[in-house]
Amino acid sequence: MIIPQISAIHLQKQFRQNGPDFPRQLQQTFGDLFRVRLPLLPPIYFALHPDHVYAVMSQAKPPLEKPTLMRRALQSSFGNGLFTSQGEFWRRQRRLIQPAFHHGRIARYAAPMTGHAQKMVNGWQDGQIVSIGEAMHELTFTIVMDALFSTDEAAANTTIVHQAVRDLGQGLAAFSRSLPLSFLPAWMPLPALRQKRRGERALAQCVQAMIAERRALGEAASPPDLLTTLLFARDEETGEGMSDQQLQNELITLYIAGHDTTAILLSWAWVLLAQHESAAAQLTAELTQTLNGRPPTAADLPQLPYAQMIVKETLRLYPPAWYLFRQAEAGLTLEGEPIPDGAIIFLMPYTTQRDGRWFAEPDNFQPERWRDGFEKSLSKGAYFPFGLGPRTCIGNGFALMEAQLLLATIAQRFRLEQLTTAKMADTPTLGLAAPVQMRLHKR
Numbered sequence: 337m338i339i340p341q342i343s344a345i346h347l348q349k350q351f352r353q354n355g356p357d358f359p360r361q362l363q364q365t366f367g368d369l370f371r372v373r374l375p376l377l378p379p380i381y382f383a384l385h386p387d388h389v390y391a392v393m394s395q396a397k398p399p400l401e402k403p404t405l406m407r408r409a410l411q412s413s414f415g416n417g418l419f420t421s422q423g424e425f426w427r428r429q430r431r432l433i434q435p436a437f438h439h440g441r442i443a444r445y446a447a448p449m450t451g452h453a454q455k456m457v458n459g460w461q462d463g464q465i466v467s468i469g470e471a472m473h474e475l476t477f478t479i480v481m482d483a484l485f486s487t488d489e490a491a492a493n494t495t496i497v498h499q500a501v502r503d504l505g506q507g508l509a510a511f512s513r514s515l516p517l518s519f520l521p522a523w524m525p526l527p528a529l530r531q532k533r534r535g536e537r538a539l540a541q542c543v544q545a546m547i548a549e550r551r552a553l554g555e556a557a558s559p560p561d562l563l564t565t566l567l568f569a570r571d572e573e574t575g576e577g578m579s580d581q582q583l584q585n586e587l588i589t590l591y592i593a594g595h596d597t598t599a600i601l602l603s604w605a606w607v608l609l610a611q612h613e614s615a616a617a618q619l620t621a622e623l624t625q626t627l628n629g630r631p632p633t634a635a636d637l638p639q640l641p642y643a644q645m646i647v648k649e650t651l652r653l654y655p656p657a658w659y660l661f662r663q664a665e666a667g668l669t670l671e672g673e674p675i676p677d678g679a680i681i682f683l684m685p686y687t688t689q690r691d692g693r694w695f696a697e698p699d700n701f702q703p704e705r706w707r708d709g710f711e712k713s714l715s716k717g718a719y720f721p722f723g724l725g726p727r728t729c730i731g732n733g734f735a736l737m738e739a740q741l742l743l744a745t746i747a748q749r750f751r752l753e754q755l756t757t758a759k760m761a762d763t764p765t766l767g768l769a770a771p772v773q774m775r776l777h778k779r
């Protein structure tokens with residue numbers, strides 16, 4: 337087959353008109369695999385069929401890396417951390433960090449997760465109006481601070497880190513909206529770059545101070561959080577640990593990757609529940625039956641299948657990481673056509689997961705579709721909110737546990753009524769474009 341080609345102007349027009357829905361419109365005309373011509377950049381492909389996703393993310397040997405261009409753009413903020421590193425270095429780091437995310441280890445974060453959520457709802461009043469995105473960001477931020485550093489919201493460094501993360505996030509968002517900006521040298525005196533740099537500096541200083549404090553404390557006296565686990569982790573093969581600089585890169589990576597995505601997932605879950613009364617009612621019934629008013633624990637999660645289905649269905653409709661990319665290597669073929677060495681391939685969870693060939697009534701919120709082993713019946717690359725293959729999200733289990741626990745804790749106490757429209761942002765994570773106000777109704 338001949339892979340259809342589209343022009344950069346057509347791509348830009350579609351993106352402006354349709355936001356994150358743009359590849360769906362292109363797919364209708366050009367099919368599951370098409371190529372974009374952009375001046376000065378390697379060839380760009382959009383690969384939208386589950387078989388393409390599986391071939392690119394999981395099957396390629398050796399595994400395909402993230403594109404050099406994108407890794408460089410992200411490295412000024414994340415350093416050479418798990419998200420941006422590659423090859424043997426990445427493999428070693430993944431081996432070191434993976435044990436900290438084993439099922440048994442993350443279960444210990446269930447109680448603080450529920451505790452922070454309860455604290456938040458204890459402060460909520462009946463009839464109060466909250467901006468849901470902000471409330472969820474504050475909550476997941478507090479939880480990741482606690483899990484990583486055993487630091488609560490009252491600690492001085494929490495405020496500094498919070499501001500630094502905001503600066504960094506806003507700087508990065510401005511960056512991603514304007515492609516030319518991402519090619520400018522980082523020292524240029526532009527407001528977005530200055531804000532991003534300020535965030536990077538403050539975050540690095542704060543994390544270094546926490547590492548130094550913990551090293552001085554020693555392993556025996558340190559709290560059992562992620563910082564302690566990573567600080568004293570030793571590679572099984574080489575016996576080596578991480579340098580302070582590498583530890584800083586990994587902590588900042590986990591920190592940013594670990595709260596924004598989960599906050600976005602929860603924000604959309606509240607929007608969907610506010611718009612689907614019967615789903616909200618089923619969730620409340622399940623919570624009453626299983627918990628009868630007491631806070632949920634990790635052990636309750638298997639008894640809360642409907643809450644889990646809501647999480648899965650929200651991740652299908654609004655995957656926080658709505659596009660991913662890989663760099664082709666010689667020998668890769670898709671639909672029988674060779675893909676040039678160095679080409680950038682976009683994989684789009686948002687598009688593939690809303691394809692009517694794999695999901696009936698694809699734009700409808702139907703948590704029930706996840707009943708009875710539906711997930712197992714799907715093709716391997718049809719549903720991939722956490723990615724696929726060797727670079728799959730390390731925080732997958734952490735995020736799913738957190739989302740289910742927070743949903744249960746909050747929905748038990750409040751019903752949320754949506755007052756303003758929810759629109760998708762066109763940033764690298766699929767957040768809310770503008771604040772969504774919700775009125776709280778106490779149960």
Ligand code: HEM
Pocket residue numbers: 402418419420430589590591593594595597598601655656657660661720721722723724726727728729730731732734735
């Ligand atoms: C709903 C929540 C989350 C979603 C949707 C999500 C999504 C993803 C996706 C799609 C990838 C793969 C990117 C790629 O292959 O290009 C990824 C990687 C990663 N995620 Fe998550 N994530 C979530 C939560 C978390 C949490 C809670 C943490 C840590 C506490 C985390 C840490 C990471 C890291 C470190 C990587 C890079 C892994 C590697 O390359 O080895 N994520 N995430």
